[in-house]
Amino acid sequence: MDVILNFIGSVLGMTGTYAVLFGGLGTYLLLPHRHGAIRPRAAHGAGLIAVALGLLIYMTYWRPPGLLLPAVFLYVFGATSVIGAVLTITSRDPVASALWFASVVLSTAGLFLLAEAPFLAAGTIIVYAGAVIVTFLFVIMLAQMEGKADYDRAARSPGWATLTSFIILWCLLASIATLKTGEKVGTGIHHLARNRLEPEKQLLRSRDLEAYIGSPDANMTGVVRRAVSPMSLVADARLAEGEAADNPEATSVLVHRPNVAGIAASMYTDHLASVAIAGALLFVALVGAVAITNPRMPVRPSSSDPAQRAAVGSVRP
């Protein structure tokens, strides 16, 4: 009993709990469904206020980086991404949903920029905002030309869904909150070379394949050795040491190499197998998408006339 009470007490002691509570309540109210006797407008107003409160409490959790501009941008991009996410899932109009998701993607790209991943930011914008969302918008506009559909105004069991997802969020918060600065991990955490120079402790690398293959075929091994030698790590380490020696200020920026060159070097040496797998995945997806949308399939089986159905399949495009 005491265990449960203690648990409840510690849960209520976390400010994150209130953020989750308010956010969950507000999102529940904002989700499209019938709110009993309450007028929809009142429910939505209350939901907006609750979400805003939850977001404010949530933002007190954030600790901005030391400089002014990155801090401002962090708050702006973070807030817009979370607000955009809430509006994505609560908008009645799927076009509005897609546009809010575009705002989520754009602010995420901004956060990528803050984390010194400009190539990734641009790539995310090109792939998500430029291609995926636009094609989705295309389909929405073709499919739903006559305004708000019935199924967009009714969520599936919104209460349970909200409960589930916000319990997950609370669990994530609780685990993230245990990250305490400088206490558990050690004082050396701020140091430049964190674990860059200990490649053995990092994730499984493609060059480990060399050991796994272990084939007596020297030729094969040679190919693998040449293809997957971990040269990006070596180069990075040499660069870091060299610059740290003669220019200590320059090392305040952790990632020295040009972003694209660094990613490319690491990708085509340490992660070569992943690249190959991703290529195979893309190819399979291409074939799959083409196979699924075969225009010769009967499109509307509701017309029960088999002759007509056959004609649909054989008509000249």
Next chain:
Amino acid sequence: MRADDPSLKRIEPPTLKWHEKVYVPTILQGLAVTGRHILGVAVASQQVTVQYPEEQHVPSPNYRGVHRLNKDEQGRVKCVACMLCATACPAHCIDIVGTTAPPEWPDREKYPASFVIDELRCIYCGMCEEACPVEAIELTGLYDITGLSREEMIYDKAKLLSVYDVTRDAEPMKYTQVPAEASAPTRILPPLSH
């Protein structure tokens, strides 16, 4: 007509040769054509338009502009109020009130007391000109007719006769004299008092 009618003649689109399929040589040909035109105007002033108020375009002799009512040698209106033009007019823009001719005009029974053409309704087809048995109504080469109100654009007999006075020298009556090859530009109509 059915799609498989034997009397239908099928015309296939021309098959493109390889240099037409890759587009580039044909695009270059097209660029050469437009380039010639651009350079022709920009360098050699080969434009076909004129600077209107300063220079006046002279339309071809069969241009159909604003109407005029012709006068005969004695200065009388030639019209005999036979109503053929009003009948022929597809736009019904001619309104004639005929009256008995005075006794000193022995060559006709009637003449128009009022002859009104709504120039805004007119479609400038020239049917009135063709219908007229006495060559009284003609279409001139005047194209710059303007007005500040709809009423101003309803031409009465006096104004139509004054059009004749303005254009008499430039455009003689079509069936009495051979028109000059390239006539002098007509002047702008002076404002008329009603």
Next chain:
Amino acid sequence: MLVLIGIVIKMLVVVGVTQGAVAYLILVERKVAAYAQDRIGPNRCGPFALIQPLADGAKMLLKEDVIPGYVNKPLYLLAPLIAIVTATIGFAVVPFGPVGVSAPGVSLPFGMGDYKVDFQIAPAIDIGIVYVFAVGSLAVYAVILAGWASNNKYSFIGGLRSSAQLISYEIPLGLSILPTVLLAGSLDLNAIINYQDALGESLPFGLGSLGFLGWGVFTCPIGFLIFLTSAFAETNRLPFDLPESEQELIGGFHTEYSAMKFGMFFLGEYLHVITVSFLTVVLFFGGWDLPGLSQEQVGWIPALLKTGVLVGKVALMIVFMMWIRWTLPRFRYDQLMDLAWKALIPLALVNLVAMMVFLQATRS
């Protein structure tokens, strides 16, 4: 701090100059259109109609602004903004002249030190061209939103056409520049210019003395053709202006827009034309490179000379785009899609692989 102020000044200059350039581009476009049709074109406002852009701008600003009652108002108002913003922020990485070591420096008064005047708003961004593509891929939102929010069949069809067209043509556009990028070994636009300059001067058999054979248009001509075609499609210029085809869609996505909101679409379109012309010149015509100019020349006079050369090339490119406009008729929609998917994309892939094979064979 000094760097920040410099960037702000550069932004102001670039935005001001490009917006003014757009006003005069409209005049140039009208003149070229007139000449191609054996007309004279605007010639009444001042000498050579130089005041015409001011008159046009005043007309745009003073016209009555009509917002139809049936539109989706927030999106309707957002669309022209997106058009102009996406077109403007693409200029952040475009080099307008020498950048880096060859850029001239000024020494500031009051002992504030030296300041390097790069002719680029954000120098040393190594994803340069990817950034331009990212920003350019956002431009489609303006057209789609305008078409959707106008609540009008013609606008809607225009928006749908444009979304399909822009997505399709982004692929050959991206693929066509990759051979150039591979050659130069960098995505940075300056590095690409410098590479073309250096390559042109280092060619064997006395070709190096010509100086301009290192330009992208000579090293990968197929990529240049594909890039040019896709660029026309991306900017909605005439052989591919299906989103706004005046004849069958009465203006397409901007049918319902009037006054300055229409003007903003116009501005956005011409800013896109300028960006694309800059990209073409930088990637395929050597940027500021001419025989006699090289990246080792430091100082103000070579810098201004290079900027002049670059701007002159861009102006020629823009005039060429207008020239093309009055030469080619509009494509049919299925022809447009066939051209992208069946011709340009395979060709660009083959071009890319050929360049990769060539580099691998010559460099290892």
Next chain:
Amino acid sequence: MPPTDIFTLEVLRDYLLIGAALFALGILGFLSRRNLIVMFLSAEMMLQGVALTLVGFGRYHGNWTGQILTIMILTVAACEASIALALIVILYNRRSSLDVTLWQEIREAGVPATPASLISEEAEPVDAAPGPESYPHLTPAGVEPAHPVEPWIERRS
């Protein structure tokens, strides 16, 4: 003194928090919305949250692994989007609707179906458009047409 990096553990935690929020909201959208396209947008939103987390970790540890994993996520997302779009187009062609509850018969055996009555009861009421849809029609020449008070409002809600 070792050089300090501005991307400290606290900043990493910001990234994790934002990523967690995006992930949870994506789950919520995927569970509760019925529009197929909104469901897929929610799934993409979960991927965005994960990508944010990965990039934050990669930046904190100073290696490229996070970014490369994110590129892989982008690849997977692109594949997913193409396949999903193809599926959605096919499903839409079959039922003329983007409603996911119309496809209840492909659920696993033993799972109860959501009754249709429950779904339609839950739908939010929508404000009826004022007046019937009417378009202006041509009057005979010369007669001034009758102007409704708000000519455009009646056209489409």
